[in-house]
Amino acid sequence: MTEHASDIIVLAYILIVLIVIVFLALFGLRTKAIWLERQTDRYLRKHQDYFDYVKSHLHEDAPLQKPAGTLTKTELKVIQQKLFEWMEKIVGAERDKLTDLCVALGLVELNMRRLRSEIHWTRLDAAYNLGVMQAKEAVPSLAYLLGEEKYGSPAFVIARAISKCAQNEEEIDRMVRNLAKFRKQSHRLVAEVLALSRIDCTALLTGYLRETDEELVKIALTGLQNRSIPGAYGDMPRFLHADDPELRLLAVQAIISHGTHMTAELMRELMHHEDADVRAAVAEAFGRLGMAQTVDLLKAGMKDADRQVRLTSARSLLQLEDTGFKALCELAQRRDEPIQSRLADEVIQEELAKGALYYDDFEQAVWHNRKLRIYRQFFGGPPPAEGARLGFSKGDTA
Incomplete structure (x- = not known):
């Protein structure tokens, strides 16, 4: 029993020593941090005149001089x-x-x-x-x-x-x-790294499109998404039917980021692509880029076999301003197309229900009132339970 008590005492002493060591280490680190902070403040004040000199001479042709004296x-x-x-x-x-x-x-x-x-x-x-x-x-x-x-x-x-x-x-x-x-599969990170360079990497990325290494191709397609390069654009369509689904999607994203170069034929081809993810990405881009000429394609997309494509197509129509919203209202009236009609009505009601959120944003409020006017042209009155749902007491001027 005495031996057992001795072991407990020894263990307690060890724990106390460890606690003291940790405490001293933390105290030392804190002390060092305070010292460094004070030293930094001291030297910032000491060299303030030099910093002012650098800022005032930064736009001159002459090289900047070093501070006088020896620096620690x-x-x-x-x-x-x-x-x-x-x-x-x-x-x-x-x-x-x-x-x-x-x-x-x-x-x-x-x-x-x-x-x-x-x-x-x-x-x-x-x-x-x-x-x-x-x-x-x-x-x-x-x-x-x-x-x-x-x-x-x-x-x-x-x-x-x-x-x-x-x-x-x-x-x-x-x-x-x-x-x-x-x-x-770090192509997105690599593309971000390339964007930091002062070197124009356009030719390099275009060259990667012709590589056999798919990782390099993906880096190229990712990096070219925000660059308008007609020469590279011609190399992209061949990846639309690649075996790798990610490669297909990257190719589509790169192509649709150059929306102004897309032909009507290519738009139709993309909206009928066998990959539902591709179709959804294309439908989303048509709306995001405000491509009003794609209204008919998006209306057709609302009958797609894939639910995400249908929903994305409907929401993209909302982004095409008056033209897209009128198309949704027309579809909502179509009783011979129940899938389109029901989806169009759901998206319209969902959008109109956001009206109360727009009163602090003048442009959004104006656009919301325009949608209300269009809605009433088709349906002859306010949306169901409009006042209760939207709270129009603050400004329905439609």
């Missing part, structure tokens, strides 16, 4: 933090001047050394910093680091840095292929 490591970090705040907000020649200043201050060289650290977090932090500075000399080291990195968020930290630092397509291409090798 902490001072250099504070100045780096301030410069990075500006560099994240500006582009063009002014940003390049700040990059040159970072080189002159030794910040690029400092972070290049940190890239060789044994500590993974330090290497990532250095990569991020070099990306902010758009340090072109860092690209080879960053590319090597990316080649050694496993798939995950750290790989994309490095990739973003490369994208910002790269000076030519070859450097960007190497980065993209390094990410594509993971085969993790």
Whole structure:
């Protein structure tokens, strides 16, 4: 019994020691954080005149000068933090001047050394910093680091840095292929990384459309969704019937993002595609892009075998302003087409029921009243239980 009590006492002492150690560690970290915060405030005040000098001379042709005197490591970090705040907000020649200043201050060289650290977090932090500075000399080291990195968020930290630092397509291409090798369906992330580059990646993306690697094709289709490129547009339709459903959908999304280039024949083909997800995506885009010429296709889409396509087609008609809303009212009256009629009526009532939400938005309120007038032209009176449901006491001026 005594031996058992001794063991409990020893265990209690161990726990007390551990608690004290944890407490001291937390206290130390808190003390260090307070010290760093005070040091940062001190150096920000000390160099305020220098920061004012940088801002006032940023638009001049002459290079920016370094602060006078020798800088401590902490001072250099504070100045780096301030410069990075500006560099994240500006582009063009002014940003390049700040990059040159970072080189002159030794910040690029400092972070290049940190890239060789044994500590993974330090290497990532250095990569991020070099990306902010758009340090072109860092690209080879960053590319090597990316080649050694496993798939995950750290790989994309490095990739973003490369994208910002790269000076030519070859450097960007190497980065993209390094990410594509993971085969993790990360094309959307890669497209976002490419958007950070100062290099025009249009030709690179167009070239990927002719690759046999489907991951590169998906990256291209994703990246080209927000770019109007007639030359690339001609290469996209061949993916509409690919075996990979995601590839089909990406091809459709890329094509419909160039709505002004779509022929009437292609619009019809897409709305009759064998993949319901494709048909739904096309119907959604017709409404989002305000393509009034697709009213008949959307009306036909309301008879589709897939419920999502029917609903998306009906809601897209709502986005085509007067033309689309009139089409819905016409369909709601069609008793010979019960599926279309019932769906049109449901969508109309759902939309009119939102009226009370629009009174703080003048444009939406005006558009809502226009829909009410159109509704009354077809049905000769207000929607069922309109006053109770919508609360029109504030402004039904139809």
